[in-house]
Amino acid sequence: MIDILAILLIFFIVTTTFKTRESLVQVNLPRSSEMGQGTGTEPRVSLALGKDGSVSLGDRIVTLENLASALGEFKLTHPQERLELKADEGAPLGLVVKVWDAAARAGLDIDDLPLRILLEE
Numbered sequence: 001m002i003d004i005l006a007i008l009l010i011f012f013i014v015t016t017t018f019k020t021r022e023s024l025v026q027v028n029l030p031r032s033s034e035m036g037q038g039t040g041t042e043p044r045v046s047l048a049l050g051k052d053g054s055v056s057l058g059d060r061i062v063t064l065e066n067l068a069s070a071l072g073e074f075k076l077t078h079p080q081e082r083l084e085l086k087a088d089e090g091a092p093l094g095l096v097v098k099v100w101d102a103a104a105r106a107g108l109d110i111d112d113l114p115l116r117i118l119l120e121e
Contacts, residue, residue: 044084045074047113049099051090064098071106084114 045058055062062070074083083103087096100110 042082044082044114045078046086047071047083047099049085049087049091049095051088053092053095055095055099064095064102067099067102068105071103071108075106075108082112083108 046056048056050056053064055064055067057067057070057074071083074081085096085099100113103110103113
């Protein structure tokens, strides 16, 4: 009986899939057929911008007024993790600029904040 339980335990451990951290804002990424494939494959924490103006940092929603302080706190508490910007296709360009301004105020380098797009094949 213990052998069967041990086999079941091993089976469940091996077949378990872990939930990845996703943003709370639903984002339809813009598509491009002319841009090249990036070389970075490491997982990043998403900074998602919705078409309704909502902003989420990882798994929590952040107001635009508190975004600079939230990014600064993220930088201090997670120094090894990197961010990626996921802007919805319908998100206004002004919102993207405000997020870049907040990232600059938080001390993040804008070059380290890549914009995620979908590549057409």
